[in-house]
Amino acid sequence: xxLFEYQGKxxxxxxxxxxxxxxxxxxxxxxxxxxxxxxxxxxxKAQVQVGGRGKAGGIKLAADADEVRRxxxxxxxxxxxxxxxxxxxxxxASDISxxxxxxxxxxxxxxxxxxxxxxxxxxxxxxxxxxxxTAIARLHIxxxxxxxLAAATRxxxxxxxxxxxxxGAADILVKLYRCFVxxxxxxxxxxxxxxxxxxxxxxxxxxxxxDDSAAFRHxxxxxxxxxxxxxxxxxxxxxxxxxxxxxxxxxxxxxxGAGLAMSxxxxxxxxxxxxxxxxxxxxxxxxxxxxNALEVINTDEKVKSIFINIFGGIxxxxxxxxxxxxxxGRVDIKAPIVIRLDGTNADEGRRILSEHESDRLVSVPTMxxxxxxxxxxxxxxxxxxxxxx
Amino acid sequence: MSIFxxxxxxxxxxxxxxxxxxxxxxxxxxxxxxxxxAGTNPKRGGEVIEDIPVYASVKEAVQATGATASxxxxxxxxxxxxxxxxxxxxxxxxxxxxxxxPAQDEARVYNVLRRDFPQTRLLGPNCPGIISPGxxxxxxxSGDIATPGGPVGLVxxxxxxxxxxxxxxxxxxxxQTTGVGIGGDPVPGTSFIDCLxxxxxxxxxxxxxxxxxxxxxxxxxxxxxIGKEMSKPVVTYIAGVTAPPGRKMGHAGAIISGSKGTAKxxxxxxxxxGARVAMNPxxxxxxxxxxxxxxx
Numbered sequence: 238x239x240l241f242e243y244q245g246k247x248x249x250x251x252x253x254x255x256x257x258x259x260x261x262x263x264x265x266x267x268x269x270x271x272x273x274x275x276x277x278x279x280x281x282k283a284q285v286q287v288g289g290r291g292k293a294g295g296i297k298l299a300a301d302a303d304e305v306r307r308x309x310x311x312x313x314x315x316x317x318x319x320x321x322x323x324x325x326x327x328x329x330a331s332d333i334s335x336x337x338x339x340x341x342x343x344x345x346x347x348x349x350x351x352x353x354x355x356x357x358x359x360x361x362x363x364x365x366x367x368x369x370x371t372a373i374a375r376l377h378i379x380x381x382x383x384x385x386l387a388a389a390t391r392x393x394x395x396x397x398x399x400x401x402x403x404x405g406a407a408d409i410l411v412k413l414y415r416c417f418v419x420x421x422x423x424x425x426x427x428x429x430x431x432x433x434x435x436x437x438x439x440x441x442x443x444x445x446x447x448d449d450s451a452a453f454r455h456x457x458x459x460x461x462x463x464x465x466x467x468x469x470x471x472x473x474x475x476x477x478x479x480x481x482x483x484x485x486x487x488x489x490x491x492x493x494g495a496g497l498a499m500s501x502x503x504x505x506x507x508x509x510x511x512x513x514x515x516x517x518x519x520x521x522x523x524x525x526x527x528x529n530a531l532e533v534i535n536t537d538e539k540v541k542s543i544f545i546n547i548f549g550g551i552x553x554x555x556x557x558x559x560x561x562x563x564x565x566g567r568v569d570i571k572a573p574i575v576i577r578l579d580g581t582n583a584d585e586g587r588r589i590l591s592e593h594e595s596d597r598l599v600s601v602p603t604m605x606x607x608x609x610x611x612x613x614x615x616x617x618x619x620x621x622x623x624x625x626x
Numbered sequence: 627m628s629i630f631x632x633x634x635x636x637x638x639x640x641x642x643x644x645x646x647x648x649x650x651x652x653x654x655x656x657x658x659x660x661x662x663x664a665g666t667n668p669k670r671g672g673e674v675i676e677d678i679p680v681y682a683s684v685k686e687a688v689q690a691t692g693a694t695a696s697x698x699x700x701x702x703x704x705x706x707x708x709x710x711x712x713x714x715x716x717x718x719x720x721x722x723x724x725x726x727x728p729a730q731d732e733a734r735v736y737n738v739l740r741r742d743f744p745q746t747r748l749l750g751p752n753c754p755g756i757i758s759p760g761x762x763x764x765x766x767x768s769g770d771i772a773t774p775g776g777p778v779g780l781v782x783x784x785x786x787x788x789x790x791x792x793x794x795x796x797x798x799x800x801x802q803t804t805g806v807g808i809g810g811d812p813v814p815g816t817s818f819i820d821c822l823x824x825x826x827x828x829x830x831x832x833x834x835x836x837x838x839x840x841x842x843x844x845x846x847x848x849x850x851x852i853g854k855e856m857s858k859p860v861v862t863y864i865a866g867v868t869a870p871p872g873r874k875m876g877h878a879g880a881i882i883s884g885s886k887g888t889a890k891x892x893x894x895x896x897x898x899x900g901a902r903v904a905m906n907p908x909x910x911x912x913x914x915x916x917x918x919x920x921x922x
Contacts, residue, residue: 343729345812345842348736380734381741421728451728453703496784496810496839499866504906506868520725520785548789550754550766551647551723580768580789581654604790605908624909625902626893 238447241284243326244461245443252416254409254427255439259328268309269302271327277301278330281308285320288361293317298330331441335399336429338362338373339410341417350378350417352389352410354396358429384414398432405438406430421451473536477529479518486511487615489540489572491530493518493552501546504604507622510612513540520551527560532568541615544607545576547586554578554586562593573597573614577607628758628804629779629824629831630719630747631695635762638664638693638717640708641700642680647723648699649675651766655697658769660762663691684715695719697755697764705751706731713743720815721764722751732813739815748815754785754807757792765807767792776801777918779825781818782837783810783844787865787907791837794911800918803831810839818848826856833859833917835910836901838892840866845892853899859917860901863910864889 240248246256258275261284262268272279283295290296295317297308305327315322336359344351355373357365365372374396378384389410393403409430417425426444433439452458474481480495484502488510492498498517505512514537518530534543547557557578564570574597578586590600599614601607609619639652642665649665653676656662664679664687671682681687684696696712698705698720705724712720732751739746749756755765760774766785771793778795780802782788788807795802806821808814818836825831834856838845845864852860867889893903902917904910 343733343812345844346847348733348813350733379737380730381737418730421730423729448729450702450726451730454728492786494784494786496782496788496837496865497786497790499839500784500787500790500863500907503865503867504908507905512868548786548793550768550785550789551651579793580771581766583768603908605906622909623905624912625904626897 238449238458238461239286240445240447240461241286241324242282242443243284243324245445246326246440248420248445249416249440249443252412252420254412254416256443257328257331257439257441259326262309262325262327263323265306265309265313268325268327269305272299272302272305275327275329279305279327280330281305281312282326282328283312283315283317283322284324284326285317285322287318287320290317295322331431331439332434333431334434335402335432337396337398337402337406337431338365338428339406339413339430340424340426341414342424344377347377350380352376352378352384352392352414354392354398354406354410356397362428378414380418383418384411386411401436402432402438409438409440421448421455422446423448474516474533477533478526479516479530479533481533482515483537484512484514486513487539487541487617488611489513489534489537489543490546491516491518491534491543492546493548494520497546497548501544501604501608504608504622505544505612508605508608508612509620510608510615510617513537523556524560524563527557528564528567531561531564531570535568535570540572542572542611543570543574544611545574546604546607547576547578547580549580549583552581554580554582554584555589558586558589561598562589565593565598573599575599575601575607575611575614577601577604627828627830628761629821629828630749630804630806631756631758631762631764633761635695635719636661636663636691636693637695637697637764638666638684638687638691639678640666640684640696640698640712641704642667642670642675642678644675646699648697651699652678652697654769655763655765658763659760660764663693684711684717688715688717693717695764696721698722698724700724702727706735709735709748710738713739713746718745719747719749721749721753721755722815723753723755723765724750725752727751727811729812732811736813736815749806750809750811750815752811753809753814754788756804756806758804759802767805767807771796772805773799773801776803777830777832777921778802778914779821779828779831779834780805781821781825781834782807783818784837784839784865785809787837787839790907791835791863791910794907795835795914798911798915800911800914803828818844819851822848822851822856822860826858831858832921833861833914835914836860836862837907837910838862838864840864840889840892841887843887846895849892849895849899849901852896852901861904861910861914861917862896862901863904863907864892867905
């Protein structure tokens with residue numbers, strides 16, 4: 238789950254990572270109140286989960302109450318790359334001497350945490366990485382050892398931060414690392430991390446991605462979740478415990494496991510169809526989950542046929558079959574269904590389905606065969622799939 | 627031969643309860659012929675469930691039964707502790723099928739194992755397990771989709787495509803030495819390279835089928851290994867050729883992977899390393915049939 242900047246800053250505050258004085262505002266009046274207590278001049282920042290806010294007019298400096306009124310009014314309701322601004326973060330505008338970059342993430346290849354610090358902050362870090370990879374100091378951290386102040390100090394030295402910023406930056410790095418680990422984040426990033434003319438270092442932005450798998454030990458994340466920006470179809474699917482990605486085609490796809498769901502999309506496209514979506518019902522899906530998946534697909538007008546591709550491991554065939562039968566009784570499924578069912582308890586599942594087969598529910602024994610049948614029923618032109626590149 | 631497990635492997639099911647996935651699949655593993663010798667449950671030590679003696683700890687189970695492998699299907703909160711308990715008890719091969727373990731826990735457990743228990747191999751988490759057809763099946767794979775006595779080693783990051791590939795081989799009459807599902811989590815205990823290396827060393831494995839997917843760089847790393855170290859033919863399929871990546875990576879993540887991570891980049895790397903690249907699981911088995919016919 239990605240956090241908004243203001244949520245990221247609230248999260249940072251739990252680990253004493255310094256941020257500018259400021260607050261959240263949903264209205265122009267609130268913005269003016271926050272500005273008053275933060276102290277002028279202030280920055281009014283659109284809260285959307287998309288990059289390039291500044292260029293889109295979503296970040297404005299205001300010297301007095303009149304300017305806050307004008308900017309807050311203009312930014313609230315603004316559309317930034319398809320995201321409507323509903324909330325602002327208003328903070329005291331800092332004087333900036335220097336801008337840096339700092340982040341922690343997991344390096345999957347090294348199987349260690351990765352800290353990155355650069356003296357070139359405030360711009361897209363990908364650009365820095367491309368133009369001058371040596372401008373980013375990297376440190377692999379063993380999760381068993383963690384990061385201490387000595388290592389953090391060496392990292393900021395290696396990154397060539399200005400001498401007067403090093404102590405403050407190293408201190409923030411240690412706190413940011415704790416936020417990353419204890420806060421169960423996949424990514425914590427400060428860009429820019431700034432040095433003020435008074436020699437203070439603090440976070441001017443906050444990018445935090447939380448690890449959804451750790452939600453069970455963070456009940457406090459619920460308040461973040463309610464405000465998450467999501468496609469309504471995605472939200473419906475997620476509320477029902479499904480992984481759903483809407484696509485542009487006409488064959489609705491339901492599979493168990495992300496790998497098989499992707500593979501099903503591959504095969505449908507290769508035989509001449511076009512996937513309308515990617516829907517993974519996950520492992521151990523029961524009848525209820527199967528019925529929910531069909532309901533979600535059924536809301537998509539573009540779907541001309543539905544291909545259910547199940548290879549049971551932990552998922553049991555008879556549960557899948559019962560789910561389909563239950564869904565047929567509960568929902569008026571618009572498109573014909575093609576099912577391919579193998580694996581755990583598949584015989585029992587196929588037996589249950591055989592009692593309900595019709596031209597609206599067709600069972601096909603192979604994945605490629607079922608993809609062809611689903612494409613044909615959707616009115617597509619069926620072709621032979623490519624074998625190798 | 628098989629890799630990592632064989633007919634002598636003795637399995638303890640960690641966290642046995644009458645309604646849990648561990649017992650359900652452990653019993654399926656037993657009916658396949660796997661030696662399931664014990665279960666553990668701190669509250670049920672001394673009980674016998676479905677003829678399986680239950681001990682309070684893995685250590686007790688190992689002392690009483692000589693278990694050498696474990697099967698973990700406990701929920702995410704308890705799984706990291708269960709993995710370390712097995713390692714401390716001297717279990718050499720741990721299969722953890724648990725999905726949704728927090729990434730921070732996974733990274734910590736991986737590094738603790740590497741440092742303190744270098745002899746222990748963890749398979750997974752979030753994996754289907756391992757099957758050596760006719761000898762041993764630990765995990766959630768349906769035993770009937772595999773065929774003993776064949777020349778192909780199979781390794782996959784995706785669980786369900788693992789089943790699909792295993793079944794496609796079986797349908798074409800191609801048997802397998804061992805099928806290993808390593809799981810698609812950020813820090814799997816066992817990597818493609820671990821499996822490729824074991825298959826290369828196994829005299830009965832004469833060709834390898836590797837199933838990857840988009841995201842991360844495990845396939846690119848495997849490609850490098852294939853180019854340098856593998857004398858046996860390798861056929862591959864990368865799931866997600868046409869699907870968009872399911873998950874956005876943060877800025878820092880994008881830097882680590884660079885242009886790596888797309889299906890195309892992975893297929894290019896594998897092809898450059900001399901592997902054959904199939905477009906879907908059925909095609910992978912078709913190509914493998916050709917490869918096997920050419921082995922003589």
